[in-house]
Every structure is written in structure tokens, then in C-alpha cells.
Amino acid sequence: MIFHSLDFAIFFVLVVPLYWTLPHRGQNLLLLAASAVFYGWIHPWLLSLVATVALVTYASGLGMEIWPSRRKTFLWFGVFVTFGVLGAFKYFGFFAENVAAALSLAGLRVPRPALSLVLPAGISFYTFQAVTYPIDVYFGRMRARRSLVDVAAFVSFFPSLLAGPIMRASTLLPQIEGVRRFSAAAARDATLLLAWGLFKKLVIADNVGVIANKVFALREPEFHVLWAGVFAFAVQIYADFSSYADIARAVARWLGIDLVRNFDHPYLAASPAEFWQRWHISLSTWFRDYVFLPVAYRISGRLTAEKRFGLDAATRAYAGGIMVTMLAAGLWHGAGWNYVLWGGYHGVLLALARLLAPRRGRRRRARRWLRPARAAGMFALTAIGWLFFRETDGSMILRDLALSPFQASALGRQTGAYLFFLAGLYSIPLWIDSLWSKLGGPSLTAAMAREDARLDGRLVAAQALLAGTLVAGALTLHATTSLDFIYFRF
Amino acid sequence: MPSSGSPRRQRLSLAAVILGAAIVPFGLRAVNAVTRPPGAEPSYIPSVESPRVRGPFDREAVEALREAANDVILIGDSMAGTRIHPGHLSRLMGGRGAAALFHPGSGPAYWYLTFKNLVVNAGLHPRTAVFFFRDENLTDTLFRVYPSALDRVARQREPVLDELLAARANGRYFRVHRILTRLYGHDQARAWLEPLIVRAPVAWSATRRARKRLLERINNEVFTLDALRPMAAADMASASGEALDFRRNLPTSVLPEILRLSHSSGIRVAFVRVQRRPGPDGPPPQSAALRAYVGALRAYLEENGALFHDDWGDPDQPLSIYEDGDHIAREYRLHCTELFFRKNPEVFR
Incomplete structure (x- = not known):
């Protein structure tokens, strides 16, 4: 969904009043659902990517807390998988093209990759936002969260999902967790x-x-x-x-x-x-x-x-x-x-x-x-x-x-x-x-x-x-x- | 969170800003009232146009056509204008008249109104009316709905065209757009403000004529299709997606109405798809969707007793005869007229 569209205007008018009638946990669930609608509006399969990133970063943070001796392993798990999603969708074609071109310069004939991946909208933004969570947990800037809903709402927060700002976990997550009051x-x-x-x-x-x-x-x-x-x-x-x-x-x-x-x-x-x-x-x-x-x-x-x-x-x-x-x-x-x-x-x-x-x-x-x-x-x-x-x-x-x-x-x-x-x-x-x-x-x-x-x-x-x-x-x-x-x- | 003022006052201030956002644009109506010349009247296509001062209907053209009693009437835009010389065509036809009702930058709404008001409803009886078009233009009713051109061929009310345009513009977006336009009248403000902005950077040019000439040269000499990178030119020249779905677009196009007028008046209609600018090695590329569109168009027209001719791939129209974009160079106009005459014997039979 794009901001300057009629779809978004309707979405906004429906979501905001409903949001302020709900209790805090309900608001976070609505945020998550609204983000899914907002992103899935482009294409539903995109949700699988953002869900993967949210689950991996959540598990990585929780793993660090439950098994402190394996903190580094969980950090790299979170970082590699998140950047792996980004790398696969954004850089695979570029990398394969350039390797093929370099090999052909050396006289080796390499077929160009047949697989061409579509770049999912906003992937550079939400992966960079998500990866701050395991990193900040690892360096002790914040503790790992138990609520998957809160972490998922942080990763997929719809206003900044497609083109930022890239929020740090230590800045956005406390706001999602905190009780919010409507300010006119x-x-x-x-x-x-x-x-x-x-x-x-x-x-x-x-x-x-x-x-x-x-x-x-x-x-x-x-x-x-x-x-x-x-x-x-x-x-x-x-x-x-x-x-x-x-x-x-x-x-x-x-x-x-x-x-x-x-x-x-x-x-x-x-x-x-x-x-x-x-x-x-x-x-x-x-x-x-x-x-x-x-x-x-x-x-x-x-x-x-x-x-x-x-x-x-x-x-x-x-x-x-x-x-x-x-x-x-x-x-x-x-x-x-x-x-x-x-x-x-x-x-x-x-x-x-x-x-x-x-x-x-x-x-x-x-x-x-x-x-x-x-x-x-x-x-x-x-x-x-x-x-x-x-x-x-x-x-x-x-x-x-x-x-x-x-x-x-x-x-x-x-x-x-x-x-x-x-x-x-x-x-x-x-x-x-x-x-x-x-x-x-x-x-x-x-x-x-x-x-x-x-x-x-x-x-x-x-x-x-x-x-x-x-x-x-x-x-x-x-x-x-x-x-x-x-x-x-x- | 700020704690400025009481909650009630804060809410009032929020309401004031939201109301301001909704009410201030009404000021455009006041601006329009000042800038609008007297004599504005409801449009003949009110679904897509606000009241305005319209130009006169071209009665002289009707009189001239009636007097000439031509056998063939040619209708189209600059594509036809740069290809067909009506005088030369008349000579090729052995003296029977051919009249050209070309208008540069016109679209199917203009062609339909021309046929209806200048030919059929004016009581003329040419044997054939020929429409020239490019690719999917015929079924794209919203293509070039320019008031300055339409005024010359539109009657006081054009309910059929209005209905077609309304149907075409009947998405949610257009409905909201119409409501906002009726509320604020911003399209009228745009009508004078936008040209002002576009012309402002050439304000240093001494005369209005010089300014106009410079803008024309920028459009026609700097940003020609020729000057574009191949991919950009291909993108600009080709329609895609829903525009190429013939069956989807037919009910909201002027085509069925043209055919109905043709049957009721006994005037045969012919449609000529002109060839776009070819490449150095051959005809312009066509997507599968465009080929399917043209096939469906041909079948529909032939089923309904109309003639159809496709210039695409004509070896007698190589790149060398083209000037800018899809236009033919002036020196090849007679050549193209002869090609048209030779390759469309049914039109002149």
C-alpha cells in the first residue's frame, strides 16, 4: 500500500479510531494485523519474508537470554539469516552476473543465472531495522523480549516498513511496549x-x-x-x-x-x-x-x-x-x-x-x-x-x-x-x-x-x-x- | 507527551487544523470566481469536466463539407495529417472528393464527435469515412480529451460520450476525484495556474510568439522519440496491461457507437492502423498482448461490416521516410497518400 493512495486513506481512517478504542495489548495486535494488511496489499507472499525476519530476530534475542554461553552463536544466527534474506533477494542476481562476467573475461563460459528474483519492497529497510534487535541485545543495550507480538510489531511497523526511517530496537520497541495515550x-x-x-x-x-x-x-x-x-x-x-x-x-x-x-x-x-x-x-x-x-x-x-x-x-x-x-x-x-x-x-x-x-x-x-x-x-x-x-x-x-x-x-x-x-x-x-x-x-x-x-x-x-x-x-x-x-x- | 493546554482545548486545536485543511481549499472557488471569464456554462461532458467557457462549434466546416459533397471523409490526428494529402488523394480517386478532418493531438472522443456531428447528423452522405489511429488508441476513450479540440465538434449536450467517459472514469479514484473537483473546483484553478508555471521560465522571451516557439522547439526538437534511448522510446511508445485488453475496453469505447452510426446512416467506415516508427532493421516491435489486441480489433470490425487495414510491417514505409517520432517527413506525404490509395482498394471501390 502506498501512502498517497485512496486505499491508504481508507485504511488509515479505519485503523486509527479502532486503535484508540483498544487496550494496550489489543493495540499491539492491531498494529501487527494492520502492518500485515499494509504490506500484504502489495502481494501476500511478501508477508512470509517479514514473518521470517521477525521470527528469526525474536528467536535470536530469546536464545541469547536463555543460553548466555551461546550468545555469539545466536547473534550470528540472527544477523546471518536476516542479511541472508536481504542478500538473496537483493544481491543474488548482481553477484551471479558479475561472477559470470569475470569468469568470461578469463575465457570461461558460464551460463547466466536463469533464476531472477523480484526485489521485495522495503526489504532493505526492515532487515536493517530488525537486525538492530539481536545486536543491541548482544551488546547489553537492551534485554531480550518475551512477547513475539511486540517484536513482530517492531519489525513490521507499517508506517516505516517500506522506506524508513530505520528505527533502532532500543528506540521503537519500548514505545510499542509502553502504554500510549492519544495526544491531540x-x-x-x-x-x-x-x-x-x-x-x-x-x-x-x-x-x-x-x-x-x-x-x-x-x-x-x-x-x-x-x-x-x-x-x-x-x-x-x-x-x-x-x-x-x-x-x-x-x-x-x-x-x-x-x-x-x-x-x-x-x-x-x-x-x-x-x-x-x-x-x-x-x-x-x-x-x-x-x-x-x-x-x-x-x-x-x-x-x-x-x-x-x-x-x-x-x-x-x-x-x-x-x-x-x-x-x-x-x-x-x-x-x-x-x-x-x-x-x-x-x-x-x-x-x-x-x-x-x-x-x-x-x-x-x-x-x-x-x-x-x-x-x-x-x-x-x-x-x-x-x-x-x-x-x-x-x-x-x-x-x-x-x-x-x-x-x-x-x-x-x-x-x-x-x-x-x-x-x-x-x-x-x-x-x-x-x-x-x-x-x-x-x-x-x-x-x-x-x-x-x-x-x-x-x-x-x-x-x-x-x-x-x-x-x-x-x-x-x-x-x-x-x-x-x-x-x-x- | 506535551501537556500544553487543557485536553479539551487541545482537541479543539486538532479539530481546527483538520477543518483548516478541509475548508481553506474552498478559497480556490473564490480565486476561480475572480479568474474565470464570464459566460462559463455546464460542459457537454459533465462527468469529467466542470463548467467553463466553451469554444464555438465549427459550423463553417459543416457548410464546407456539405458544399463539397465528398466521397470519402478522413478522420484522425497528426498521424493521418502527415501521411495523407487530401488533394492528391482526390486526384488519385479521379476527381471524386476526399475531405480531411484531421486535428493534431486528437483522440477517439474527437473522432467520434467529428463523425457524428460533422458528417452523420449534418446529413452528409459520403460513401466511406476512414479513421486513422495508432495501436490501442481507438478503445482508449480518455486518450486526449482536450476541450479546445472537442469544442469545435461537440454539440450542447453529448450524453453518449459523457456516459462512456463516466464509465471509463468510474473507478473509486475517479469518483473521489469528481467529488473533490465539484467541492473545490481545483481543476479550474489548475487550468490557469499550471500553464502559468510552465511558461514562467521562458518569460524572458520577448514576445508571446517567441515563448510559444521555444516551448514547441523544446518538445519537438529536444525530446523527440528519436532522441530517446531505445528502451525509453520503446516504453513510451508501447501501451501495456489493461489498455491492451480489447474485450474489456470495448464497452466503454466509442467504437460500437461509431459502428451504430455507420449502420444507421449507410456510411461505410474503414479503420487504418498506422505504423509506428520502425527500427533500422524492420518494423516496430510488437508485444504479444498488442498482437492479440489488434487481432481482436480486426475480428470485431470485420464482424460488424467495417473495413480494417493494418500498416504494420509495410516494407514501403521504412524508417527513412519518418521524421520525428511516428510522423512521416513532409516530402513523403504524397508517397504515403499513394500507398494508402493503392493498398485500400475496398475503400475506394
């Missing part, structure tokens, strides 16, 4: 967040998505047309993915559950590290905690303190750790070399930024006014990354990077300018939202975070007006072509 303030803010999410998806992401799709369908786009298309894609992917996260958070809030924020105006970032603190936060912190820190720690343990290539041990450990992490993060996005390239590119950016940071530390503090220019520079670097991400054909990437603005035709320049401004026009609300946040404007959608907030009539009036304006905008300007959420395919 939270629901009020969630309503505005829902309207904003729908607007971003239907008006911004889908309209600029049409531009990006058109440009990336061209055989030989000229320089200006190509980069206008890349700009459109940069807007599309942010609006599309953050809209899903907003709607997911809004729906969860209506159910009395707080999901983590997944985006914090990433295009305001002035450095690669800051970008990753603002972009897909739940995934980047997952990779930081479960991949980067262990890898960097292991690398630093093997390094000598003396400088190599003019780099101290800490910098070398960071560079090694970040490259491994970002290549893995790239591969997480899709079974394709372009995603690996995209991850590697960001790894290089992060490592370079770290190398250059000490030298310009003082200068940076002195020139805060340069921040807008640095943010624009970072946006340009991010856009180059989006080219690798969007373009699946390696030869096209090379061709695109070799394009010169000076060889473009007049029509190519005019078309590029037209598409750039059109994408810019559709994305104005997105930039206003970011600037509003940057200038310190009060958040209209964050009552849950404001423990001491008082009911402010002006705030409510502003919320009501804004929610209505967003609905009117979505009705009037929604794209005629409705595109799938981009991150569904990951």
Missing part, C-alpha cells in the same frame, strides 16, 4: 506534517521527477540539459524521500509513536560530513554505529602511531573506515556498480574533507559569511554524486562527465535554462522550508518535541491555514503522472 497536540502537528509530506510528494517530487526522467531518457543530452536534469533529480530525490519520512512520522504520531527525524535540510550542508548528518539520518547513524566505528576501531588497532604519507594513524583509520562504510552504504541503495561508485565518491569526499579540515580550521571560523557559498559548493558536489546515482549506465556517466558547456547548441542552452528554472519553480516551497529552519523560524510540526509548549492560538491558526493551503496546492498542482517513491526500489 501530537495529532494536530502530525496532520500538518502529513499535508506537507503529501504536498512534497505530489507537487514537488512528481513534477520535477518528470523533468529528471525526461532528461535521463535522452540518448545524448547536451551539457545544460543534462545538468538541469541532475538538478531536477536532486530536488526530486530529496522531496520524494523526505516526504515519505514525513508521512511515516505523521502516521506514527497519530498512533502515539515517535519516529526519528530522517532529514534535516540536507542541502544546507556546508561540508560532506554535515551532509551525512542531515541526509537519511537513520541510515547514516546505523552505518556509523554498526559499520564505521567497528571498522575504524579495528583498523586503528593495527596501525602504528608513526605518520604514513603525511597522515597520522587516526586520519588513516578514519579514511579506511569511511571508505568501507560508504561503499557498503552505496551497495545498500542498490545492486549496481553506479551505487557503489556513488558511495565511493562520497567516501572520498568525506576523507578529503577530513584531510583538509585542520588546515583551514581557523580560516573557516573567521569566515562564517562564506557559509552560503560553501553550501552551494557542497550542493554542486552532491549533484555530481546524484549523477552517479541516477545514471545506471557506466559509459553514459563517462560521456556525461566529458560534456563541455562550450559545445552546447543555443537550443541546448535554452532548454537547460528552461528545465532548471521550471524545477526551481516547483521546488520553491522546499527551499522556503529550509531557509525558514535556517533563519530560526519556529517549527510548526514539532509539538512532540516541545515538552513545555503552551497552546498558542496563533500557532494553531497558522497550522490550520498552512495545512489547508498545502491541501489546496496538492489538489491543484499535483503531477498528472504519479511516480513511485524512489526508495521503494531499495
Whole structure:
């Protein structure tokens, strides 16, 4: 089921009132049943996968508690089976293709795999979410749970099931276990967040998505047309993915559950590290905690303190750790070399930024006014990354990077300018939202975070007006072509 | 959880935001009232259209047709327009007239209304009316329901077409869409707001004509089917799924109504499926579903006494005669007219 569908609207209107009439255990059972309907709506067989993952992670946690001497065995059981499901469905074809290609380079003829598996929607998200449970139990961050219903509701929690945010067991499970009370303030803010999410998806992401799709369908786009298309894609992917996260958070809030924020105006970032603190936060912190820190720690343990290539041990450990992490993060996005390239590119950016940071530390503090220019520079670097991400054909990437603005035709320049401004026009609300946040404007959608907030009539009036304006905008300007959420395919 | 204000006030504030989300869009009606030109009237296809100012019916075309008393009437979109030269066809026919009622960017609703209002109900008696179409267009009633074109051929009320469009648009989604449209009138707001946005980036162009020309060039020269990657072009050119289920789409298509008019008026009808852009090595690829669709269409038409001709795979229409997309280059128009004449002897018998 997708959020911007009539099916989901009916589902939501039925589930929420019923949910609040039930006692706590009943609510959790309903959450589980609703998640099954939500996911099974795509295809019932998908339920077998999420059920397997839920059962395995539950058993793994329970095993660690019952047989403490075999904790490691149960940890690996949980991790291997969960990632095994992900690997089999997402990477089997990619792996087999590449092995066959490598062997054929060596002169060996290997038949291409006849088995082609369909990628189940959301599998990268719920497997990454589920695997935090055995890991956190193993490291003593939380105790194993006895209730299969609670663990299964955590693994399959429908608002974040298909495209995140990726919740940690230690964050979401206690909320599922705890008694929840309906908060009208939270629901009020969630309503505005829902309207904003729908607007971003239907008006911004889908309209600029049409531009990006058109440009990336061209055989030989000229320089200006190509980069206008890349700009459109940069807007599309942010609006599309953050809209899903907003709607997911809004729906969860209506159910009395707080999901983590997944985006914090990433295009305001002035450095690669800051970008990753603002972009897909739940995934980047997952990779930081479960991949980067262990890898960097292991690398630093093997390094000598003396400088190599003019780099101290800490910098070398960071560079090694970040490259491994970002290549893995790239591969997480899709079974394709372009995603690996995209991850590697960001790894290089992060490592370079770290190398250059000490030298310009003082200068940076002195020139805060340069921040807008640095943010624009970072946006340009991010856009180059989006080219690798969007373009699946390696030869096209090379061709695109070799394009010169000076060889473009007049029509190519005019078309590029037209598409750039059109994408810019559709994305104005997105930039206003970011600037509003940057200038310190009060958040209209964050009552849950404001423990001491008082009911402010002006705030409510502003919320009501804004929610209505967003609905009117979505009705009037929604794209005629409705595109799938981009991150569904990951 | 926040403890701001009393629970009652919090609930009221929630109700206020939900009401705001539902009520503020009514402001679009006020905007429409300001932006709408006077003279808006209920549409002739009210199931899918709100009241608006309609363009005039093309009475001059009816008069001209009546005066010419043609033997053959040709109906279609730019596919037919780039292939058939009516003057040359008349010469090939030995002086008996052929009139072309082509409208670029038109669809089956337009073709049906043209046949009904400009030919049958106008009392004309051509021997044959020929409809040109691509693949599954004939049974896709919602394809290109453009008011600017339809106004020229629609009467004050078009209940049959309205019923067909309503039936086609009768899913749950369309029902909700209709209710929301009637409530808020957002389609009218869209009618002026969307073109404003689409044209805004070329506002620097000096004249309206220059702006229009630039947008046309972007569409016709940059994003042509030719310029697309092969897979993208194939995807864009081919219909799939339910659109290719002939039996499913027939009851909500204009086809039975065209045949009924044909029988009642005694005007024979012929249908020509034009060939889409071929590849360098041969005719355009066809999916199994499309082949099955065309087979079912042919059988249905022939059962009902209509003529059917399929251009697909015609060796006399290689890639070299095509210009942009599925259009034929201007210099091959006469060639295609001759092909049409030669390969459809029954039409001219």
C-alpha cells in the first residue's frame, strides 16, 4: 500500500479510531494485523519474508537470554539469516552476473543465472531495522523480549516498513511496549506534517521527477540539459524521500509513536560530513554505529602511531573506515556498480574533507559569511554524486562527465535554462522550508518535541491555514503522472 | 507527551487544523470566481469536466463539407495529417472528393464527435469515412480529451460520450476525484495556474510568439522519440496491461457507437492502423498482448461490416521516410497518400 493512495486513506481512517478504542495489548495486535494488511496489499507472499525476519530476530534475542554461553552463536544466527534474506533477494542476481562476467573475461563460459528474483519492497529497510534487535541485545543495550507480538510489531511497523526511517530496537520497541495515550497536540502537528509530506510528494517530487526522467531518457543530452536534469533529480530525490519520512512520522504520531527525524535540510550542508548528518539520518547513524566505528576501531588497532604519507594513524583509520562504510552504504541503495561508485565518491569526499579540515580550521571560523557559498559548493558536489546515482549506465556517466558547456547548441542552452528554472519553480516551497529552519523560524510540526509548549492560538491558526493551503496546492498542482517513491526500489 | 493546554482545548486545536485543511481549499472557488471569464456554462461532458467557457462549434466546416459533397471523409490526428494529402488523394480517386478532418493531438472522443456531428447528423452522405489511429488508441476513450479540440465538434449536450467517459472514469479514484473537483473546483484553478508555471521560465522571451516557439522547439526538437534511448522510446511508445485488453475496453469505447452510426446512416467506415516508427532493421516491435489486441480489433470490425487495414510491417514505409517520432517527413506525404490509395482498394471501390 502506498501512502498517497485512496486505499491508504481508507485504511488509515479505519485503523486509527479502532486503535484508540483498544487496550494496550489489543493495540499491539492491531498494529501487527494492520502492518500485515499494509504490506500484504502489495502481494501476500511478501508477508512470509517479514514473518521470517521477525521470527528469526525474536528467536535470536530469546536464545541469547536463555543460553548466555551461546550468545555469539545466536547473534550470528540472527544477523546471518536476516542479511541472508536481504542478500538473496537483493544481491543474488548482481553477484551471479558479475561472477559470470569475470569468469568470461578469463575465457570461461558460464551460463547466466536463469533464476531472477523480484526485489521485495522495503526489504532493505526492515532487515536493517530488525537486525538492530539481536545486536543491541548482544551488546547489553537492551534485554531480550518475551512477547513475539511486540517484536513482530517492531519489525513490521507499517508506517516505516517500506522506506524508513530505520528505527533502532532500543528506540521503537519500548514505545510499542509502553502504554500510549492519544495526544491531540501530537495529532494536530502530525496532520500538518502529513499535508506537507503529501504536498512534497505530489507537487514537488512528481513534477520535477518528470523533468529528471525526461532528461535521463535522452540518448545524448547536451551539457545544460543534462545538468538541469541532475538538478531536477536532486530536488526530486530529496522531496520524494523526505516526504515519505514525513508521512511515516505523521502516521506514527497519530498512533502515539515517535519516529526519528530522517532529514534535516540536507542541502544546507556546508561540508560532506554535515551532509551525512542531515541526509537519511537513520541510515547514516546505523552505518556509523554498526559499520564505521567497528571498522575504524579495528583498523586503528593495527596501525602504528608513526605518520604514513603525511597522515597520522587516526586520519588513516578514519579514511579506511569511511571508505568501507560508504561503499557498503552505496551497495545498500542498490545492486549496481553506479551505487557503489556513488558511495565511493562520497567516501572520498568525506576523507578529503577530513584531510583538509585542520588546515583551514581557523580560516573557516573567521569566515562564517562564506557559509552560503560553501553550501552551494557542497550542493554542486552532491549533484555530481546524484549523477552517479541516477545514471545506471557506466559509459553514459563517462560521456556525461566529458560534456563541455562550450559545445552546447543555443537550443541546448535554452532548454537547460528552461528545465532548471521550471524545477526551481516547483521546488520553491522546499527551499522556503529550509531557509525558514535556517533563519530560526519556529517549527510548526514539532509539538512532540516541545515538552513545555503552551497552546498558542496563533500557532494553531497558522497550522490550520498552512495545512489547508498545502491541501489546496496538492489538489491543484499535483503531477498528472504519479511516480513511485524512489526508495521503494531499495 | 506535551501537556500544553487543557485536553479539551487541545482537541479543539486538532479539530481546527483538520477543518483548516478541509475548508481553506474552498478559497480556490473564490480565486476561480475572480479568474474565470464570464459566460462559463455546464460542459457537454459533465462527468469529467466542470463548467467553463466553451469554444464555438465549427459550423463553417459543416457548410464546407456539405458544399463539397465528398466521397470519402478522413478522420484522425497528426498521424493521418502527415501521411495523407487530401488533394492528391482526390486526384488519385479521379476527381471524386476526399475531405480531411484531421486535428493534431486528437483522440477517439474527437473522432467520434467529428463523425457524428460533422458528417452523420449534418446529413452528409459520403460513401466511406476512414479513421486513422495508432495501436490501442481507438478503445482508449480518455486518450486526449482536450476541450479546445472537442469544442469545435461537440454539440450542447453529448450524453453518449459523457456516459462512456463516466464509465471509463468510474473507478473509486475517479469518483473521489469528481467529488473533490465539484467541492473545490481545483481543476479550474489548475487550468490557469499550471500553464502559468510552465511558461514562467521562458518569460524572458520577448514576445508571446517567441515563448510559444521555444516551448514547441523544446518538445519537438529536444525530446523527440528519436532522441530517446531505445528502451525509453520503446516504453513510451508501447501501451501495456489493461489498455491492451480489447474485450474489456470495448464497452466503454466509442467504437460500437461509431459502428451504430455507420449502420444507421449507410456510411461505410474503414479503420487504418498506422505504423509506428520502425527500427533500422524492420518494423516496430510488437508485444504479444498488442498482437492479440489488434487481432481482436480486426475480428470485431470485420464482424460488424467495417473495413480494417493494418500498416504494420509495410516494407514501403521504412524508417527513412519518418521524421520525428511516428510522423512521416513532409516530402513523403504524397508517397504515403499513394500507398494508402493503392493498398485500400475496398475503400475506394
